[in-house]
Amino acid sequence: MSSTVAGRTILASTIAKCYNQEIEEKVKEIIQRRENHAAPLLVGFLANDDPAAESYAKWTEKTCKSMGFNYELRRIANKDFLEESIIEANRDDAVDGIMVYFPVFGNAQDQYLQQVVSMEKDVEGLNHVYYQNMYHNIRYLDENKTLKSILPCTPLALVKILEFLKVYNVLLPEGNRLYGKKVAVINRSEIVGRPLAALLANDGATVYSVDIDNIQKFTRGEGLKFSKHQVQDLGDNEPVLLEKVCKDADVIITGVPSPNYKFPTEYIKEGAVVINFSFHKNLNDDVKEKASLYVPSTGKVTICMLLRNMLRLVENREKLKQQIL
């Protein structure tokens, strides 16, 4: 059986390793630059008992400590005190980065809480300013281009995975390295799917964005007034249309938050690249009979991106302090 399977599995840990050295060196430099020689401190807030969040928290802690960061998990027994705890951490100069393990309330109150995290410490890149910059392809916070805008860490991780897998072609100019590539993204959440579709379209890809209701096409919006991706409705999410766009896709990225969902293997084009970022296994075991490269999970790369974001935030704060002095 296995001799007929051409596909190769690439583990997130393999991809994450590429970033370890760069991150560890930067952490050391920051510690040296600091008067008190303190390691950058990431504070995680956990106010639920979701197993995915619990496991994500554990991995963040492990990765942080192995790379020279400090990490502190603050468990919040009463969700209604979470907001004040975040505000305290915003004000605490000893805290360099803040992340919240969502869902907390599982409704719009979570979006409110996200925005309570100070922009200067938002390692996940979920602040509205960062989001709006990302959707509009704006890379810096200031006109002098000294302060970098932060990208949301899961979409950023998926971009880095596509770079590792050589879906990004480095022979093409930066900003166009996905030119000609077609990507299906099975998720359109505000946290991953929609920003991811925008990022890939901004790099030249045609993206089929699939959510439970309908299928949209994201492309780079060159004719628009703003440097923003363009969105076109293709139709309802019906099997015929879904099969058509998926079979057309060079890359399939799944992120369905359900243990029961399985992406139909027969919709995968021979030799396509398949990536799953859901906590649940969205692909059937026979995925490698079709896929050339298969990445079964992405969490470890996401944590790397989170730590890279944290380094950027620390550097932004250092630059801001210098500008004030």
Add this chain to the structure above:
Amino acid sequence: MSSTVAGRTILASTIAKCYNQEIEEKVKEIIQRRENHAAPLLVGFLANDDPAAESYAKWTEKTCKSMGFNYELRRIANKDFLEESIIEANRDDAVDGIMVYFPVFGNAQDQYLQQVVSMEKDVEGLNHVYYQNMYHNIRYLDENKTLKSILPCTPLALVKILEFLKVYNVLLPEGNRLYGKKVAVINRSEIVGRPLAALLANDGATVYSVDIDNIQKFTRGEGLKFSKHQVQDLGDNEPVLLEKVCKDADVIITGVPSPNYKFPTEYIKEGAVVINFSFHKNLNDDVKEKASLYVPSTGKVTICMLLRNMLRLVENREKLKQQIL
């Protein structure tokens, strides 16, 4: 039959009238102060065909024009162009206020779009900065207390209605005029129910906040580190608990967005004040057999508050310009 009914219906239009003169005079003053004598311009964005939104848009236009404002409805055929249209209006110095008729996408993308509206033109008071100030009882944007923070207009309208109905007792000091009052709010959306519960708790009330899942109690959080309301879970939203808290309530405020929902009249305490802010009629016809005062809809007061917010925004912008000069 009608002789046994003690309750009185108070129409939103009656309450709205109290604010007409104040608003009209301020508009005239602004027009006089302006070099080009232009009336303040409110731009409304409509990107759906929801009948409630359509009717709200019509009423905003009518009220605006009758009070001396300019109003422009911008219909957006393709939802995906809404963001750029909002950004254009943000940048256009001729636009004083912006509002979006939600829902647009009906998911988290709507919260993203809300935050795209510039804080300086957000007549609905939905910007995160205004929300966080409201939840924390902070009334000004600056330390010198010259720039007023904006309150979300529907919760603000409900506060003004409770003032009109004398539920607020002016013999008590400001900030404590609901002391001893119990209010049940049947809705806990981020747009109305939760901010309303916080505002009423901050004025001294005990608020039973009811959503589809559970019932919470909001009180003023005097023992907390921040001047913020306190929230306590009372239990699941089961008929026994719901009846208990509603029968304890001096005021019942309903906002269930469904044509089929009816609040059980038998849960209303004899002589209670009843207000419905849903577009749908949440109360049965026999409500006045129990309620002393009944306000069947609140939209016209909301529009007044929207225009009052707009005046504040215009004044804030004038003050900011003076500070820069």
